Each structure stands twice: as structure tokens, then as C-alpha cells.
Amino acid sequence: YAYTDERGFYVPAEEVTEPEPGTYVYDGKPVQREYGKMGKSLNNVVTPDAMCEAYGADTFRLYEMSMGPLDVSRPWQTKDAVGAQRYLQRLWRVVVDEETGETVISDDPADDETRKLLHRTISGVRADFAGMLYNTAIAKLIVLCNHVTRAGGRTSREVAEALVLMTAPLAPHIAEELWQRLGHAESLARGPFPEADPALLVADEVEYPIQVQGKVRSRITVAADASEEAVQAVALADAKIVELLAGAAPRKVVVVPGRMVSIVP
Numbered sequence: 001y002a003y004t005d006e007r008g009f010y011v012p013a014e015e016v017t018e019p020e021p022g023t024y025v026y027d028g029k030p031v032q033r034e035y036g037k038m039g040k041s042l043n044n045v046v047t048p049d050a051m052c053e054a055y056g057a058d059t060f061r062l063y064e065m066s067m068g069p070l071d072v073s074r075p076w077q078t079k080d081a082v083g084a085q086r087y088l089q090r091l092w093r094v095v096v097d098e099e100t101g102e103t104v105i106s107d108d109p110a111d112d113e114t115r116k117l118l119h120r121t122i123s124g125v126r127a128d129f130a131g132m133l134y135n136t137a138i139a140k141l142i143v144l145c146n147h148v149t150r151a152g153g154r155t156s157r158e159v160a161e162a163l164v165l166m167t168a169p170l171a172p173h174i175a176e177e178l179w180q181r182l183g184h185a186e187s188l189a190r191g192p193f194p195e196a197d198p199a200l201l202v203a204d205e206v207e208y209p210i211q212v213q214g215k216v217r218s219r220i221t222v223a224a225d226a227s228e229e230a231v232q233a234v235a236l237a238d239a240k241i242v243e244l245l246a247g248a249a250p251r252k253v254v255v256v257p258g259r260m261v262s263i264v265p
Helices: 048-055 057-066 078-095 112-130 134-151 157-167 172-181 228-237 239-245
Strands: 002-004 017-020 023-026 029-034 205-212 215-223 252-256 260-264
Touching: 048 057, 048 078, 057 078, 057 134, 057 172, 078 134, 078 157, 078 172, 112 134, 112 157, 134 157, 157 172, 205 228, 205 239, 215 228, 215 239, 228 239, 228 252, 228 260
Parallel strands: 205 260
Antiparallel strands: 002 029, 017 023, 023 029, 205 215, 252 260
16 A cells, blocks of 8 residues: 555655554654555555564565465555464464473374364365465465464374474475474475375365355254255254244255255245
8 A cells, every 4th residue: 555645745654554444644644545556656665674574584475475366466464464473473382382492292193173174274285285375275274273272282293293394385484493393303395295184084064054045144064975855954944044934935945065055935
């Protein structure tokens, strides 16, 4: 974004504050925001050196790749780099105790739920990396990291090492440091990269959004191998759907296996 004062002059974008949503101030005076490419004439250039100094190279790399597909123009928001920084901070805490500096990893196996999420993440991240879809790969890593963080306690080594290895192409410096703290003398620069177990990629249950007249009104969870008739029966028995239909039989019910249920009253 670029900002102009009451004279129409461009002011330094990095010095503009937003005291409340939609209000922008420079040097105590209101300014107008406009959207355009970075350029000296717009006074809104953000240099890589400044980002690395403020946030570190890993955060800078991770934020750039998380903004969206690499082949499209994307709006730059320096303040949003904090999100990438927070992921790296959580990843660090998965491995290292911030108070003592000691590793906090367990050699016990991960629980079934975590292991399944781990292998789904591995499969998804491998596919995303192959397609250069780094933003969606990062989203999957954040979900896994948040899961083990919420679980509390010591994280299983199998999960922690996989998280570090999958993060390495995105944030190599912190990943290398964590890999050594996990007890590995060799660099991770040349692998190995985690492999997904196909047996753990099969879902036990599937969530179906239920649409009524094109709008999602409820969701149900059924066994992954449930028949279309069974899915339809569960959908029509859902309390919200029963209330919406007010006792009337729907004219049409379409079940798209594994994806959704559409009801026409």
C-alpha cells in the first residue's frame, strides 16, 4: 500500500500507523491509502535487508512463500510477517525448552490421532512442494504444529523430526539448528525427506457439509465407507435440517460421496 497526505504527496509507508481499522495516520495527520506496486515514487519500498534485520531471513522467506501462489501478484503487508515468525517460534518450542535450552522430545510413539495427522501432512506437503504450492504446504505445517502444541507435554520424536525436515526447504537456518539439537551430526540439507504411510492416509470418518438451497446449514460426520443411503439418512435426521424442513419431505436429496449433501426442499 501507498499513502498520500492532504497535498497528494506520498509519505513513507513504513511510518504510517493505523490507530483504528480503516484510519491511517502519518506524523499525527490523517492520510489516504491506495494500492499499487512497490516503488520509490510511491515511497513504499520494503527492502529484503530491512526485513532480514527486523525478523530474520527464515521468517522473511516463510512469509513470502505463505502469501499465496508464486506466479501471481500479492499485496505486501510487513505486519503480517509476524504470523510466519510465530510458527517458527512454536516449532522451536516443540523441540527446545526456552528456559533451559534443553530438548523436550519424547522417544515414545505418537498417539494414533497425531500419527494420522502427521502422515496426512507429509503426503500433502510433498504434493504441494512438487507443485510449488508453498503457501498451502505452510498452512498444513501450521495445523500440525498447532496440534502438537495444544496436546502439551513432550512431543514424540517421530513428529518433531518430520516437522523440522518439512520446514527445512522453507526456513533452512532454524531447521538446521533444530536438527542438530535433535542429536544429528550430519546436515539435513540433502535429506532424508519424510515418507507418508499409505495405510495411515485412509480416513475413518468423513465430514459432510449439508446444503439447503445452496447454503451450508449444517455438517455431519459419518463413517468413511458409509453408503449414500446411510449418509442421506443421517443428513435428514440432523436436528438443524429437521427444523429447516419443518416436517416436509424434501423434493430432492443429492449425496456427493465424500464431499457434500445437497437438499432441495
